[in-house]
Amino acid sequence: MRKVNQKGWFFVLPVLILVAFNALVPMMTVVNYSVQETFGNNQFFWHGLGWFQDILRSERFHAALGRQFLFTFLILVIEVPLGVIIALSMPRKGFWVPVCLVTMALPMLIPWNVVGAMWNIFTLPDIGLLGYFMNHVLGIDYNMTRSPFAAWVTIITMDVWHWTSLVVLLCYAGLVSIPDAYYQAAKIDGASNWAVFRYIQLPKMKQVLTIAVLLRFMDSFNVYTEPFVLTGGGPGNSTTLLSIDLVKIALGQFDLGPAAAMSLIYFAITLFVSWLFYTLMTRHDVK
Amino acid sequence: MAKITLDKLRHSYMPDPRGASDYALKEINLDWQDGGAYALLGPSGCGKSTLLNIISGLLIPSEGRILFDGTDVTGLPPDRRNIAQVFQFPVIYDTMTVYDNLAFPLRNRGVDEGRVKARVEEIAAILEVTEMLGTRAANLSPDNKQKISMGRGLVRDDVNVIMFDEPLTVIDPHLKWKLRSKLKELHQKVKVTMIYVTHDQTEALTFADQVVVMQDGEVVQIGTPVDLFERPAHTFVGHFIGSPGMNVLPAEVKDGAAYFNGEHVALEGAIAPGSGRHEIGVRPEFVTLSATGLPATVRKVMDLGRHSVVEAMAGTTKINAVVEGAAPGQGEAVHLSFRPDQTRLYRDGWIASDKERAA
Numbered sequence A: 001m002r003k004v005n006q007k008g009w010f011f012v013l014p015v016l017i018l019v020a021f022n023a024l025v026p027m028m029t030v031v032n033y034s035v036q037e038t039f040g041n042n043q044f045f046w047h048g049l050g051w052f053q054d055i056l057r058s059e060r061f062h063a064a065l066g067r068q069f070l071f072t073f074l075i076l077v078i079e080v081p082l083g084v085i086i087a088l089s090m091p092r093k094g095f096w097v098p099v100c101l102v103t104m105a106l107p108m109l110i111p112w113n114v115v116g117a118m119w120n121i122f123t124l125p126d127i128g129l130l131g132y133f134m135n136h137v138l139g140i141d142y143n144m145t146r147s148p149f150a151a152w153v154t155i156i157t158m159d160v161w162h163w164t165s166l167v168v169l170l171c172y173a174g175l176v177s178i179p180d181a182y183y184q185a186a187k188i189d190g191a192s193n194w195a196v197f198r199y200i201q202l203p204k205m206k207q208v209l210t211i212a213v214l215l216r217f218m219d220s221f222n223v224y225t226e227p228f229v230l231t232g233g234g235p236g237n238s239t240t241l242l243s244i245d246l247v248k249i250a251l252g253q254f255d256l257g258p259a260a261a262m263s264l265i266y267f268a269i270t271l272f273v274s275w276l277f278y279t280l281m282t283r284h285d286v287k
Numbered sequence B: 001m002a003k004i005t006l007d008k009l010r011h012s013y014m015p016d017p018r019g020a021s022d023y024a025l026k027e028i029n030l031d032w033q034d035g036g037a038y039a040l041l042g043p044s045g046c047g048k049s050t051l052l053n054i055i056s057g058l059l060i061p062s063e064g065r066i067l068f069d070g071t072d073v074t075g076l077p078p079d080r081r082n083i084a085q086v087f088q089f090p091v092i093y094d095t096m097t098v099y100d101n102l103a104f105p106l107r108n109r110g111v112d113e114g115r116v117k118a119r120v121e122e123i124a125a126i127l128e129v130t131e132m133l134g135t136r137a138a139n140l141s142p143d144n145k146q147k148i149s150m151g152r153g154l155v156r157d158d159v160n161v162i163m164f165d166e167p168l169t170v171i172d173p174h175l176k177w178k179l180r181s182k183l184k185e186l187h188q189k190v191k192v193t194m195i196y197v198t199h200d201q202t203e204a205l206t207f208a209d210q211v212v213v214m215q216d217g218e219v220v221q222i223g224t225p226v227d228l229f230e231r232p233a234h235t236f237v238g239h240f241i242g243s244p245g246m247n248v249l250p251a252e253v254k255d256g257a258a259y260f261n262g263e264h265v266a267l268e269g270a271i272a273p274g275s276g277r278h279e280i281g282v283r284p285e286f287v288t289l290s291a292t293g294l295p296a297t298v299r300k301v302m303d304l305g306r307h308s309v310v311e312a313m314a315g316t317t318k319i320n321a322v323v324e325g326a327a328p329g330q331g332e333a334v335h336l337s338f339r340p341d342q343t344r345l346y347r348d349g350w351i352a353s354d355k356e357r358a359a
Helices: A008-034 A050-057 A059-089 A096-109 A112-122 A129-137 A148-176 A180-188 A193-221 A225-231 A242-252 A256-282 B048-056 B098-108 B113-127 B142-154 B173-190 B201-207 B225-230 B235-240
Strands: A036-038 A044-046 B004-011 B025-032 B037-041 B063-068 B083-086 B161-165 B193-198 B210-215 B218-223 B247-254 B257-260 B263-265 B278-282 B287-290 B294-303 B308-314 B317-323 B333-338 B343-347
Touching (some): A008 A256, A036 A256, A050 A256, A059 A148, A059 A193, A059 A242, A059 A256, A096 A148, A112 A129, A112 A148, A180 B083, A180 B142, A193 A256, A193 B098, A242 A256, B025 B048, B025 B218, B037 B048, B113 B173, B173 B201, B210 B235, B218 B225, B235 B247, B247 B343, B257 B278, B294 B317
Parallel strands (some): B037 B193, B037 B210
Antiparallel strands (some): A036 A044, B004 B063, B210 B218, B247 B278, B278 B343, B287 B333, B294 B308
């Protein structure tokens, strides 16, 4: 039997304490709120799983969850293939490599609330560059404060603009790690471009692509700042994603119990989908 | 299968080559017979991989032509040359099974599934990988991966030449020998022209019928392993092949005879007329310790089991001798003699003594 060195735990302790204070303990207070009811004066009453039942049955939650899934689905469907295509068309050697990389990285360096504000101004129908162009040059009625469709198009476009680069950079890293011999062998074997992509590039990108999809899923599923600054969840509730709704309940209406229950459900969904996806993607690797 | 002809081939990686030093390959003229086993041997950076890539079509030469059976293929892309190449690091398609890997080149060419199955099974039997056909190629050991990448070249029955670019680099030493003899056996079975690029003399000499030795983008000598060993055309070949390499001693030529440190040295034959920097070349295997001869002092003795390599100093020149049986001790004074028919003169690196004509 191998001797286990128990001293290792000692070195993990600082991290455990840190995580406990910045994650576990705050989360326990959320759990605490989620099972209690209060009428003010800091008096709390046991409410069991009542809030969870309320949330799970509430149409408002269903609608926000539906919008959240739609948003995440759309941006993944656009950003992942687009990112792969851009990464494939980037040069592998030479002067243009750093130029492309820096250009790609730029959107990601901009703070989230600035991105929201930028796109807000960009799309203003009378003075924004895009808004003015659409309305006054092309003659398309584009006003995201009035039309839910325009609002959706804008938040999706904004997210694609902001985050496709992440997919690009990760895929690019996967692509440049493929030795030249693979391409040469494929040429000699008479492989078509599609076969090269399918049997060489895609398998080599699979791991980074898994990480990219996972990161994009988690980030987009929890997205708050950009759509909040851009549309504030409007017009009406049309772009009220889960996180925006959650903040409305927690800080707008100050319903701590339902907000806590909703947070936990929200967290559980994110965790479950991530776990499911990761398990499915890596199940072949263990063999 | 085809005869391969390289006709005035030159290549430079620079867009505008000026002097000879700008060329990675200086003019090369070569004929490779159909079905032969050839090795391209040379140190790293001598241009052998460049030459290989030119033959496979991955690189278009700056000048000259490549002919397969007399047909000019210089401008053809790799997939239209019907060649196969095995790379330094095994290239396999990770996500496919071994079977699909072997079938890949055939399927890409639209061969029908029945024929694919027959060929793959035939090749798998030759390579002894039949029981692995169903496994994922990613799970194989490096030597089996290398076998599979070889197999991808062999499945096509129209293949002109199979090229190996240092294929044993990542293989464990004890498997190298196995795979090497497998290769040799394979060549005897399928009779495809094979070109084997390596910087390892053992690999080249055991694999090939004809070895092409390259240095600085030039072919220095083409010959059978025995030729290269016994009569190196250039001191470089003498150095590069053999362990230890040939002794090269500075020499003076006076009246058609060669002298080292003022002592006359008998050669294999007459010296070709001309002048330049002269050197005497003799392999350690043909240097013996004797009662008379060149005086020298033993500096080091390496016991290699079956024989010893004695390193002696004659003046400031180091001379190695392979000695069977009892070797002298360190610091001992000895006399060395060279076997005349294996002692040659080199002028500016190239052989200048003539075996046919007596001195």
